[in-house]
Amino acid sequence: MTLLNLKLAIRSLLKNKFYSILIIGGFSIGFASCILIGLYYNSEHSVNKDFANYKQIYRLYDKGEKDFDLDYELFPVLAENYPEIEIACPVNYLSGFEISVVDKQTHTDTRVDNIISTNNNFFQIFQPQIISSLSADLFSGHNSVVITETVARRMYGDKNPVGQSLTIFNYLEATITAVIKELPENSTFKAEILLNSENEDFRLSKACNNGICVFLTHHFLLLRKGTEVNKFSARLQQTINNYDFELKDPELQNLSAIYLSSLSQYDTHSKGNSKMLTIFLFIGVLILALSSINYLNYVVSIQYSKLKETGINKTVGAGWRQLVAYSVTEVATGILISVIFSFLLAILLLPTTGTLFGKQLHIHTLDFLKIIPFFMGIVFIIILVNSLAPVYLVSRFNITDFLSGSRKRRGKQVSKQITLTFQLTASIALIAVVLVIFKQLGYVKHFDLGFNEERLVKIDLPFNNPNLPALKQETEKLSFVKSNTLSFGCPGMINNTMGSNTGENSFDINCIFIDDDFVRTMEIELLEGRQFLDGDKGKACIINEEAYKQYGWENLEGKRFNNRIEGGYEVIGLAQNFNVKSLHQTIEPAVLLYDTQKGQYNVLSVRLAAGNTGQQLKQIRNIWDELIPDETMNVTFYDDQFQAMYVKEEKLGKAISFFSLIAVVLTCMGILGQIFLISLNRSKEIGVRKVNGAKVSEILILLNKDFTLYVFIAFVIASPVAWVAMNKWLESFAYKTSLNWWIFALAGVLALGIALLTVSWQSWRAATRNPVEALRYE
Structure with a gap:
């Protein structure tokens, strides 16, 4: 029976080729987009989670000052006076400008972008893989420096560089005492060169106030298993200033929270944008909803078109279970075909994620044990939701109504009106979101910086x-x-x-x-x-x-x-x-x-x-x-330097535009499907009107006016929603553009134009059709 139902389901899909391709193709594109967004979302939330003990690693900061750069001398106090701390280490991280590294003996040099000043405890907390070293302690001398495998290969090829002397910043003399593998790719800090912070000359940050100078650094703590973080944090707040430190509100931040924390904009770690990520997730959910709505409308339309077939089957003895089994099989078959195409499309598009998101996603870095069950759960829910419609219709089907020719379709019309309004609301909101994002990016790019950056060149000096x-x-x-x-x-x-x-x-x-x-x-x-x-x-x-x-x-x-x-x-x-x-x-x-x-x-x-x-x-x-x-001369234009500060937002803005376009296309496909069925169901009415003298323009108005009303309702709903969302996103900028009324008006006009353009094609076909074709059998 299952095999028979499967054959019938495939036959039904082939019978309605245009509609099937339209809806299944749309669902495939929509679900592929959701897969890519889901993978990116998972990747952003996995930052710093490749460190073995990341759940126990915390960074100390002053919440009152939103400051992570604290006095270096906190390190011994933390290590010696708090038994909850298993290991503590100072970490001063510099990035964002090229640093000169030279071996005077071999006359080889290179430039690095990431340098860390720390001590031997760093290697116990973060546990990088060791390639070679002079001793068990990677920093085995006052002037020790540890380099990564990549830097070692750039400077020394296949030779072991341990024992070689380097000059860093053109004035720091250091001896290579170890080579390590690179830190995980998805960590918020990189380390090409690590300096021994036990040497005061190797501490990278210093601040002076009231004649008192202190070395500034971040402090990372590996807490003992079983430590209650909240209680330990409260104890720090009560006791840390007893050791002559002035922290207004000491707090702990887990290693995994650094990347997307709103506090991250104040430190040197690489940063994510949690609000932009929320927009992505919202768009992914919308795309999934739009795809599902299109498919649901397709399922409902197919079921109504099969009422005659259902009536005949019941007349010849088909039971409720058999009818439901066939309907569910038909729904599941179409969705599973779409899902297969979705996964294939997502795999084909993975190489483009670097351009799309500004972050390359790789299959080998994905945790399929977590991801696949999640996506399969979504597929199951979609099949379940879409199966409820045929189950409901079959359960409500009355053989007496069928034989008497009675049809009650009011519920169907109401549901389609609601879903269409939702689709148009989503499209208007997304168009407004895209307009605001690019308006803000344009604003910050052309903001008066207080100096003239045009044709001004910055040359880095040794x-x-x-x-x-x-x-x-x-x-x-x-x-x-x-x-x-x-x-x-x-x-x-x-x-x-x-x-x-x-x-x-x-x-x-x-x-x-x-x-x-x-x-x-x-x-x-x-x-x-x-x-x-x-x-x-x-x-x-x-x-x-x-x-x-x-x-x-x-x-x-x-x-x-x-x-x-x-x-x-x-x-x-x-x-x-x-x-x-x-x-x-x-x-x-x-x-x-x-x-x-x-x-x-x-x-x-x-x-x-x-x-x-x-x-x-x-x-x-x-x-x-x-x-x-x-030395190598490195040149940067000041305007490029400042615009580079918004590269990530710009790339994500383009990605949001791309996925928003997909959402709008899915809405158009839904509208096209609806006008196709409306034209089909009202073909006799249109024929009668034309026979009685109705003009083509009157038929077009008849078919299009409802869609105009739906766009207006959607505009009223979407505008405040988009305004609230964008106002929240703009909070991440200290200087922001204004949310002008014309942005939302333009979004509404664009949505109306897209809807009418989509509808008019099919409306024109229906309005210009020969009425004899619709009425010949009446």
């Missing part, structure tokens, strides 16, 4: 090189160089922060050490005060508006930035606010210090005149090769 002043002088002689400047730090790359030294109301200030051409080259507007003079070197600074505001000053007369040197720096100027970080964060206090010793620069900023940029950079590179032949 630290402490004696030829840097000569590089600036020779570059400045080039005819196309309007101006240039040396600095330690720059907008988008802050290497130093200091306290304001204002007692209890102290705040952190981003510090950039500059020469006298910085303000002119960056084209930062001075609102008050003057430019630097020769006699100001080592004595004067310029602050931005935000620093001025937080100091609470009314004028600059006699004001000083009291830090770093005895007596502080005289504040000689007030600059307009300029961005030093992305627009995810508010403008922060900044100070330009005219105080850098010769050679202690890490950036050369060059403003180019209009012209052939490639040739201009080539001439600058020639000067570089003469003065600094042992």
Whole structure:
């Protein structure tokens, strides 16, 4: 019997080829999209979970200050005074700019993007695979450095590099004492070079306030099994400041929570966007719902078209169980065919996920034991829901009504009206979401950064090189160089922060050490005060508006930035606010210090005149090769640097647009299916109207007017929903675009145009059809 039902189900699908291809094809595309979104969602939630003990690893932070950079001296206190902690380690992680690594003996060099300062406890907590080492302790000396296998191959090929000496940042001398495998690909921090933080020179971050300087680092804790995290966290809050530390609200963050935490925007770990991920999940659910609705409408329509067949089967003795079994088999067959195509399509599209999501998904990294049961559960629910319609219709079928010719289809019409309105609501909301996302991305890309970033080039410099002043002088002689400047730090790359030294109301200030051409080259507007003079070197600074505001000053007369040197720096100027970080964060206090010793620069900023940029950079590179032949010149345009801060949002925005388009297409397929059936069911009515003189335009209005009403209802529902969702998403930006009314109006107009365009094709066919064909047998 099951085999017979299967044959009949396949025959039924083949009988309605156009409708079957339309719905099954649409469901396949929709479910494939859901699979890809599900895989991406699972991948984002799996970050940092490849570490063996990730459930027991926590990071300490100050919740009150939203600060993870804490005093290095916390490490021994945590390790010695809290038995709940099995192992603790400091981890200072730097990324985002290239770091020079040179072996002076072999004359080989490379650049790395990720460097960690830590101690031997790191290797016990995170357990990387060891390739080779001098001793059981990977850091076996004060000047120890551990490198990854990739760096070792780049610099030494197949030779064992253990024992070789490296120069890092052009001034740190270190000996390779171990080689390890790379940390897991899906971790929030990478490590190409690891420095022994027991050496103070190898600690990568330092802050000074009120004349007191501390080394800053993150603190990771491996808690003992059975530790109640909430109780331990409460104990930390009560006792940690007994050891002369000033943490406002110490809290613990699990390793797996770092990536998607809203706090993550304040640290150096790679970051995910939980709100963007929620939008993805929402779109995936919508696509699944739209696909299921289309299929459900298809099932209902097929069942109503088979009432005559059902009546005949009941007349000749078919039982309720047999009718239900056939209907469920027919539903399940179509869905399973769709699911098979979906999985094949998803596998074919996996190589494109790097472009689609900005993150490549690989089959070998997927946890199929978790994923497959989840998707199979969804398939079972879809089959179950779609099977309820035929089961309901068969259970309500009355042989007497069939024989008397009675039909009650009101419930069918109401359900189709509701589902169509839902589909249109989803489409309008998604169109509005896409419009808002790209409006915001356009806003941040063209936001006034407070300096002129056009044709402004950033060249990374080797630290402490004696030829840097000569590089600036020779570059400045080039005819196309309007101006240039040396600095330690720059907008988008802050290497130093200091306290304001204002007692209890102290705040952190981003510090950039500059020469006298910085303000002119960056084209930062001075609102008050003057430019630097020769006699100001080592004595004067310029602050931005935000620093001025937080100091609470009314004028600059006699004001000083009291830090770093005895007596502080005289504040000689007030600059307009300029961005030093992305627009995810508010403008922060900044100070330009005219105080850098010769050679202690890490950036050369060059403003180019209009012209052939490639040739201009080539001439600058020639000067570089003469003065600094042992280093590679790395060039970045400031506008590219700041736009790169939103690359992930831009890629995800495009992905959301792609999947939103699929959702809109699925809505169109549902509308097309409905107008197809409406035209079919009302063919005799249309024939009668045409015989009685109705015009084609009148027939088109008759068939299309209901869809216009549904679009209007959907617009009323979708607009507030989309507004709330986008307002929530925009909260992740400190500077955001406005949610104008025209965005939602445009979404409604586009949805109306798409719906009418979809409907009109089939409506026109029905309206221009010869009425004789519909009425010949009447």
